[in-house]
Amino acid sequence: MANFETQEDLPAEFQLALKDLIDPYTRPELSTHQIASPNGIAPAAVAYSADVPDNTEAASNRGVGRIVFLHDPAQFETWGSRMRVIAYVKSPLEAEMELEEDSASYYWDILKRALEKHGAISTHEAGTITKMSSTGMGALATEQRKTEIELRASWSPLDTSLAPHFAAWQDLVAAMAGFAIEGDSVVKISKAV
Numbered sequence: 001m002a003n004f005e006t007q008e009d010l011p012a013e014f015q016l017a018l019k020d021l022i023d024p025y026t027r028p029e030l031s032t033h034q035i036a037s038p039n040g041i042a043p044a045a046v047a048y049s050a051d052v053p054d055n056t057e058a059a060s061n062r063g064v065g066r067i068v069f070l071h072d073p074a075q076f077e078t079w080g081s082r083m084r085v086i087a088y089v090k091s092p093l094e095a096e097m098e099l100e101e102d103s104a105s106y107y108w109d110i111l112k113r114a115l116e117k118h119g120a121i122s123t124h125e126a127g128t129i130t131k132m133s134s135t136g137m138g139a140l141a142t143e144q145r146k147t148e149i150e151l152r153a154s155w156s157p158l159d160t161s162l163a164p165h166f167a168a169w170q171d172l173v174a175a176m177a178g179f180a181i182e183g184d185s186v187v188k189i190s191k192a193v
Contacts, residue, residue, distance in 0.1 A: 011043075011044060011071055014082075016160060017159075017162045020161045020162065020163035021162060027173075027179070029174050030051070030170060030173060031051050033050075034047065034048055035047045035049045035066065041086075042071060042072040043071065045069065047066060047067065048066070048166070050065045050169075051064045051065070052064075052091075052174065052177035063090070063092075063176050063177030065087065065088060065169065065172065065173035066088045067086070067087045067165075067166065068087075069083065070083060070086065071083050072084070078124075080124045080156045080158075081157060083162070084154060084157075085155050085156070085157060085165050085169075086152075087153045087154070087169050088153075089150070089151045089173050089176050090150045090151075092147070092148055092149075093147040093149045104131075107149060107151050108151070108153075110176070111151065111168070111172050114168035114171035117171065118164040118168045118171070120167075120168050121157065121158040121159050122156055122165070123155070123158055124155060124156045125153070126153065126154050127151065128152050129149065129150070130149070131149055132150065133145060133146070134147075
């Protein structure tokens with residue numbers, strides 16, 4: 001059974017690229033499922049969400065991410081491909097990393113390493129990395145200072161399969177939540193209901 005909603009009108013090239021996501025594998029630290037694709041950004045799209053649940057009693061996540069696979073033949077000149085990947089990851093930032101001036105480059109390098117590790121071939125990479133800090137004031141003055149890092153990236157796959165890009169994104173979500181990027185154990189994900 002497919003773990004993404006098959007659309008009958010998907011272009012053949014996109015269907016072929018998605019074929020390896022029929023029974024995708026994911027890192028065991030992640031809770032991964034398909035989500036609704038955003039409307040209006042490409043004629044064809046498939047999206048996933050992942051989070052690293054916090055094992056404490058807090059109702060928060062150690063990291064969250066989304067990935068959207070797009071297909072639009074009209075964008076070839078801009079994208080350098082008929083497909084585009086849009087990835088988003090957000091995670092709490094450790095106090096030591098908050099002080100690092102070059103933490104943005106560090107997280108961008110994690111993305112590049114993850115793509116390389118899985119053999120994902122791409123072009124036209126772009127992205128932003130944002131650090132956000134919040135400090136409680138007034139009645140919230142006793143709350144601990146919180147800092148998060150947010151990575152938004154896009155790239156154009158040149159492979160015939162999107163599976164390496166999906167695997168690299170999983171590594172990025174896990175790594176930004178504090179797990180080793182080199183982790184090799186994977187498990188099948190279940191179909192979202």
